[in-house]
Amino acid sequence: MAVSNAVAALLNEYQRFAETEMKNLFAQDPARAEKYTLSLEGLTFDYSKNRFDEGVLQALFNLAREHHLAERIEDMFSGKKINVTENRAVLHTALRNFSGQPVLVDGEDVMPEIIRVRNKMKEFSAAVRNGLFRGATGKKLTQIVNIGIGGSDLGPYMVTAALKKYWAEDISCHFISNIDGTACAEVLSRINPEETLFIVASKTFTTIETLTNARTCREWLINALGEKAVANHFVALSTNAKAVVEFGIDANNMFEFWDFVGGRYSLWSAIGLSIAIAVGYDNFEALLKGAEAADRHFRTAPLEKNIPVLMALLGIWYNDFYNIHRYAVIPYDQYLKFLPSYLQQLDMESNGKSVRLDNRKITDYATGPALFGGAGTDVQHSFFQLLHQGTEPVPVDFIIPAVSHNECGKHHQILLANVLAQAEALMKGKTPDEAAAELRAAGKDEATVEKLKLNKSFDGNRPSNMFLFDKMTPFALGMLIALYEHKVFTQGVIWEIDSFDQWGVELGKQLALKILPELEGQANGEHDGSTGA
Ligand code: G6Q
Numbered sequence: 001m002a003v004s005n006a007v008a009a010l011l012n013e014y015q016r017f018a019e020t021e022m023k024n025l026f027a028q029d030p031a032r033a034e035k036y037t038l039s040l041e042g043l044t045f046d047y048s049k050n051r052f053d054e055g056v057l058q059a060l061f062n063l064a065r066e067h068h069l070a071e072r073i074e075d076m077f078s079g080k081k082i083n084v085t086e087n088r089a090v091l092h093t094a095l096r097n098f099s100g101q102p103v104l105v106d107g108e109d110v111m112p113e114i115i116r117v118r119n120k121m122k123e124f125s126a127a128v129r130n131g132l133f134r135g136a137t138g139k140k141l142t143q144i145v146n147i148g149i150g151g152s153d154l155g156p157y158m159v160t161a162a163l164k165k166y167w168a169e170d171i172s173c174h175f176i177s178n179i180d181g182t183a184c185a186e187v188l189s190r191i192n193p194e195e196t197l198f199i200v201a202s203k204t205f206t207t208i209e210t211l212t213n214a215r216t217c218r219e220w221l222i223n224a225l226g227e228k229a230v231a232n233h234f235v236a237l238s239t240n241a242k243a244v245v246e247f248g249i250d251a252n253n254m255f256e257f258w259d260f261v262g263g264r265y266s267l268w269s270a271i272g273l274s275i276a277i278a279v280g281y282d283n284f285e286a287l288l289k290g291a292e293a294a295d296r297h298f299r300t301a302p303l304e305k306n307i308p309v310l311m312a313l314l315g316i317w318y319n320d321f322y323n324i325h326r327y328a329v330i331p332y333d334q335y336l337k338f339l340p341s342y343l344q345q346l347d348m349e350s351n352g353k354s355v356r357l358d359n360r361k362i363t364d365y366a367t368g369p370a371l372f373g374g375a376g377t378d379v380q381h382s383f384f385q386l387l388h389q390g391t392e393p394v395p396v397d398f399i400i401p402a403v404s405h406n407e408c409g410k411h412h413q414i415l416l417a418n419v420l421a422q423a424e425a426l427m428k429g430k431t432p433d434e435a436a437a438e439l440r441a442a443g444k445d446e447a448t449v450e451k452l453k454l455n456k457s458f459d460g461n462r463p464s465n466m467f468l469f470d471k472m473t474p475f476a477l478g479m480l481i482a483l484y485e486h487k488v489f490t491q492g493v494i495w496e497i498d499s500f501d502q503w504g505v506e507l508g509k510q511l512a513l514k515i516l517p518e519l520e521g522q523a524n525g526e527h528d529g530s531t532g533a
Contacts, residue, residue, distance in 0.1 A: 001320065001365045001494070006063040013059045014321045021461050022051060023428050038307055041293050042470040043479060045307050049427045050314050050395075050463040051322075060313040061303045063494060069309070072493045077299055079105045083262070083500035084357060090500050092265035092485070093295045096288035096478070105260055117256055117270055118285075124235075124255075125276040125284070128197060129168055136229035141197040145174045145187060146274040147217060148201030149209045150345065150505065151263025152237070153177040156201070156274045158342035159267055159287065162335045162477050165405040166279040173278050176217070179209040184216050193224035193233070200236045201271050203263050205243035208513065218248065237270040262500050264345050265485065283474040290478025298486040308486035311397075311465065315487070316494055318395050318463070319369050328387065329373035332400040332419040333472055339399070340373030343484055347371050350488045350499040357496050367495045376400075377418050387426065388458055396464040398423055399480070401472040419466075429460015 001007050026032050026048075036048035052060075075082050079089045094103040094110055102109035127133035131140040146156050153175055160173045167173070174187045198217050202210045214234075221233050235253040236244040239261075244254045255270035267275070268288055276284040298308050318324040329340045351368030355361055373379070376398070387394050400419045404412040435456040439449045469476045492499030517523040525532075 004066055006066040009059045013056045017056055038305060040297055042476055044468040046466040047310055049423055064303055067494050069493055073299055079103055085498050085501045089260040091260040092268055095268035096291040098292055121273055121276050122281040125281045128277050135194050136225050136232040137194045139194040141195055142170045143172055143191040143196045144274050144277050145196060146199045146201055147176045147210055147213045149177040151266050152201040152271055154342045154345050155267025158338040159275050160278050161338050163279045163474055164335055166283050171278055173274055176213045179212060184213050188220055193221050198234045199274055203239050205238045205240040237273055264349055286474040287478035290475035291482035294479045294482035308483050309490055311487040312490035319366055325366055326370045327395045329397045330376045332376040332415050334375055337375040344371050347488050349502050351492055353497040367497055393462040398464055399467040401469045403471045423464045423466055426462035426464055429458040432457040
């Protein structure tokens with residue numbers, strides 16, 4: 001960020017605060033946890049284990065004000081074309097708008113169309129679930145295969161897995177995304193054509209991976225059931241009606257969405273059809289309503305009480321002042337095991353940018369951090385070593401439901417104990433003296449104490465957020481995802497980048513198309529020595 005007043009103030013705050021240890025802040029202020037915990041519709045968000053005091057926090061709020069965050073939020077919700085490089089409005093929030101209020105793009109209310117497609121999804125998902133819409137041979141369609149990639153895959157893939165407990169008993173979901181033929185072969189070997197519904201999900205309907213996978217699946221189906229069966233076994237989710245029809249899918253079997261819905265923000269649209277079929281439309285709507293609750297909160301809560309704003313500002317504090325360019329998301333919920341890869345796309349595709357909105361190359365500050373993660377407790381036994389004792393801290397988001405969907409002996413108590421212990425250990429650490437005392441108490445001789453005390457000590461002062469949900473319902477999941485969406489948006493506002501384009505992804509789409517005919521011997525290309533060889 002250019003050195004503005006707010007940035008200069010934050011640089012001073014950084015100098016003042018750098019040596020402060022969080023554990024001392026807790027010791028000095030018994031009310032710290034309470035002061036820095038917020039609640040929202042069944043979520044408790046505790047951000048007290050972060051490196052800040054009131055001075056730092058106020059300076060961060062000033063940074064948000066300096067970037068006119070409140071106005072930028074209104075710009076997004078009200079349909080301004082904030083995706084400037086593609087000249088598009090950004091209205092995934094309209095997809096989960098149940099307020100009855102219009103949302104205008106170029107003077108036209110987009111809500112009637114959104115409601116029409118929602119109703120079409122409701123009707124169709126019910127017809128598949130209750131067997132009114134059947135396969136060509138009269139069998140119920142119980143095997144749902146979503147064919148899509150990136151934003152047309154990761155959302156439904158993550159959400160259907162997260163809501164597995166809500167699936168209809170006789171329905172199973174499968175996902176084909178990769179162009180690697182293995183992805184197709186593995187799914188096709190497990191399903192029966194007579195009972196399979198293929199959902200071809202592609203915003204543009206031009207993506208080579210999805211179209212190639214869809215053609216292979218279409219051929220497989222035709223070989224088994226004949227050409228006429230396609231109408232009963234294929235539907236499309238897209239913005240491109242012409243390409244859908246050219247592909248051979250009936251226009252009636254297409255569920256539309258619009259170019260104001262970005263790929264990685266599209267699970268709330270027709271792209272969520274596999275979710276609606278798996279868990280039922282009412283649960284899909286509950287997911288949307290959870291997101292709507294997060295939208296209302298983001299739009300109306302003051303900065304000081306605004307969860308996505310706090311998530312974003314603390315992220316910026318570490319990214320741009322501590323120079324920590326990574327963070328980890330660790331759900332302690334087996335059903336959420338794909339959440340980190342979903343968030344990887346959301347965050348890294350949105351904010352992995354180096355050109356500003358004013359068209360200047362960014363050379364003097366860092367934008368989006370790298371995100372990684374996995375399900376706790378599994379990852380405690382893999383990369384947590386680096387979180388505890390690596391040379392640089394990694395801020396962590398811990399996510400856990402208070403009540404499990406699968407009460408099973410003491411499992412959930414142990415899971416909860418683990419997440420709390422990890423967050424506390426990261427924050428408190430263990431000094432070499434404490435480690436030495438433990439070694440002596442265990443009867444070790446002084447030579448062993450000297451040899452091991454540093455290895456057994458932990459710097460501590462490592463930050464984390466805690467998201468505690470009453471239960472991971474469709475509503476709670478919708479809220480969680482939307483909170484991250486708004487966090488990413490807020491950071492993009494402060495970094496002054498377009499969080500809604502993805503020119504880096506487009507490059508990959510072009511390059512492979514150029515080399516493919518060369519591999520097939522139909523063209524010669526100019527390449528560097530390595531690629532040519
Ligand atoms: C997401 C990106 C990208 C996109 C895929 C699939 O924001 O744009 O991940 O979703 O490339 O694109 P289609 O849906 O057009 O096939």
